[in-house]
Amino acid sequence: xxxxxxxxxxxxxxxxxxxxxxxSYVLIATLLCSWIGAGSLFAGAENAxxxxxxxxxxxxxxxxxxxxxxxxxxRARKFAQYTLPDLLETRYNATARxxxxxxxxxxxxxxxxxxxxxxxxxxxxxxxxxNTVGMYIVAGFVIVFTAMAGMSSVAYLDxxxxxxxxxxxxxxxxxxxHEVxxxxxxHAALPPDRFEVLGHLTFAxxxxxxxxxxxxxxxxxxxxxxxxxxxxxxDAKIAVAGWIVGTVFLETVIIAIAVIGTAMFGTNAEVSDKxxxxxxxxxxxxxxxxxxxxxxxxxxxKVISTANNFLFxxxxxxxxxxxxxFINKDASQSKILLLSRLMVLLLGLFALAQGAYWTSVLxxxxxxxxxxxxAITPVVMAAFFWKRANAAGAVSSIAVGxxxxxxxxxxxxHFLPPAWAERDAIFPxxxxxxxxxxxxxxxxxxxxxxKWKPFIAE
Numbered sequence: 001x002x003x004x005x006x007x008x009x010x011x012x013x014x015x016x017x018x019x020x021x022x023x024s025y026v027l028i029a030t031l032l033c034s035w036i037g038a039g040s041l042f043a044g045a046e047n048a049x050x051x052x053x054x055x056x057x058x059x060x061x062x063x064x065x066x067x068x069x070x071x072x073x074x075r076a077r078k079f080a081q082y083t084l085p086d087l088l089e090t091r092y093n094a095t096a097r098x099x100x101x102x103x104x105x106x107x108x109x110x111x112x113x114x115x116x117x118x119x120x121x122x123x124x125x126x127x128x129x130x131n132t133v134g135m136y137i138v139a140g141f142v143i144v145f146t147a148m149a150g151m152s153s154v155a156y157l158d159x160x161x162x163x164x165x166x167x168x169x170x171x172x173x174x175x176x177x178h179e180v181x182x183x184x185x186x187h188a189a190l191p192p193d194r195f196e197v198l199g200h201l202t203f204a205x206x207x208x209x210x211x212x213x214x215x216x217x218x219x220x221x222x223x224x225x226x227x228x229x230x231x232x233x234x235d236a237k238i239a240v241a242g243w244i245v246g247t248v249f250l251e252t253v254i255i256a257i258a259v260i261g262t263a264m265f266g267t268n269a270e271v272s273d274k275x276x277x278x279x280x281x282x283x284x285x286x287x288x289x290x291x292x293x294x295x296x297x298x299x300x301x302k303v304i305s306t307a308n309n310f311l312f313x314x315x316x317x318x319x320x321x322x323x324x325x326f327i328n329k330d331a332s333q334s335k336i337l338l339l340s341r342l343m344v345l346l347l348g349l350f351a352l353a354q355g356a357y358w359t360s361v362l363x364x365x366x367x368x369x370x371x372x373x374x375a376i377t378p379v380v381m382a383a384f385f386w387k388r389a390n391a392a393g394a395v396s397s398i399a400v401g402x403x404x405x406x407x408x409x410x411x412x413x414h415f416l417p418p419a420w421a422e423r424d425a426i427f428p429x430x431x432x433x434x435x436x437x438x439x440x441x442x443x444x445x446x447x448x449x450x451k452w453k454p455f456i457a458e
Contacts, residue, residue: 027239029162037306042276043365048258049275052194058209059251065217084221085321091383093391099398103375110368113354115307143348147341189263215373315343374401374429393441401433
């Protein structure tokens with residue numbers, strides 16, 4: 001598929017947005033596959049191992065975000081550029097474009113990194129290869145595949161993967177439910193709080209799962225890039241409706257499989273040491289060989305697909321939003337394609353380095369989501385819903401949201417009280433970002449109507 005699609009790529013529109021030709025059914029599959037990856041399959045499983053069905057607070061943030069995205073998607077398609085920073089410059093200014101690109105780069109390479117780690121875990125369980133070696137193998141495959149044909153290759157492979165993962169989970173879940181002894185067996189094997197709305201979480205901790213996912217969904221560049229790739233605004237809106245149904249179903253099933261797996265294997269030393277591996281472990285040890293192989297294969301394909309999506313996105317940013325915009329506006333199409341592929345390689349290596357640094361997929365996911373939630377989502381939503389938002393406010397918001405998140409996660413233990421350092425950065429980073437956007441926008445000149453009219457219906 002990748003080789004065939006690569007032969008159709010002739011210019012940057014083909015590489016970045018599939019020639020703006022994707023129909024709704026392909027969009028549904030690629031949106032679903034880009035969203036549900038290691039964050040759901042590994043971070044979600046790690047969360048479910050510790051918190052039971054209360055782990056659904058994490059994906060529920062995405063479901064809430066999709067209800068808003070349903071109304072934003074047609075507007076985004078009418079804008080029809082190549083990347084989210086295109087939107088930031090049009091609505092605000094060139095500085096917002098650059099800062100937005102930097103924030104996306106940090107967030108998306110972090111997301112790519114835990115896809116690579118998750119893929120390495122699957123290879124370890126399937127073949128016995130060392131987890132780190134498996135991560136390197138997966139990284140090499142993802143980099144080569146993504147570099148070949150860009151959005152076209154990613155989107156059409158996602159169609160197949162979406163069908164595969166949906167079919168296997170539909171069959172696997174009732175099989176595992178029967179194996180554990182139904183509700184009676186599940187309740188007998190797990191503490192009662194694993195079935196409660198909050199479990200042993202506080203409401204504040206539940207919100208630390210919910211809010212980053214909600215805000216990531218609202219500002220997700222990979223999603224907007226797919227809207228820009230849609231055949232029409234109608235196709236984009238239909239795709240979101242299908243995406244809502246698919247996401248609620250699949251993420252609920254994934255948490256259910258992880259909870260059932262905890263009941264079956266929660267005392268296993270390998271699982272308790274690496275709870276993120278729960279779902280592929282269940283596929284390997286808790287199911288008949290053929291069905292287990294299909295489930296593990298679909299999980300692996302899902303992780304690869306998400307890695308492709310989140311590696312591809314920042315590569316297009318650096319080429320379209322930095323190189324073409326500021327360095328070489330007259331670059332030839334062949335040079336743009338060559339540099340785009342080189343950028344995929346470099347960012348893939350950066351993501352690999354991050355994967356080697358972090359140990360918890362859940363922690364990595366929350367870090368990546370928080371950067372995006374605090375730095376990008378407030379200014380994107382303001383672009384569509386607040387006429388008064390201006391360039392100064394947007395630049396301030398992106399800058400402080402990025403800095404607070406990175407400083408909190410990498411240096412917080414050195415300068416914050418221990419009780420604060422243990423908390424996720426989402427609330428402090430989001431509060432200072434939104435305050436900066438509102439206060440600075442209101443304290444400076446209002447934007448001209450030409451800035452907000454392409455985005456806000458009067």
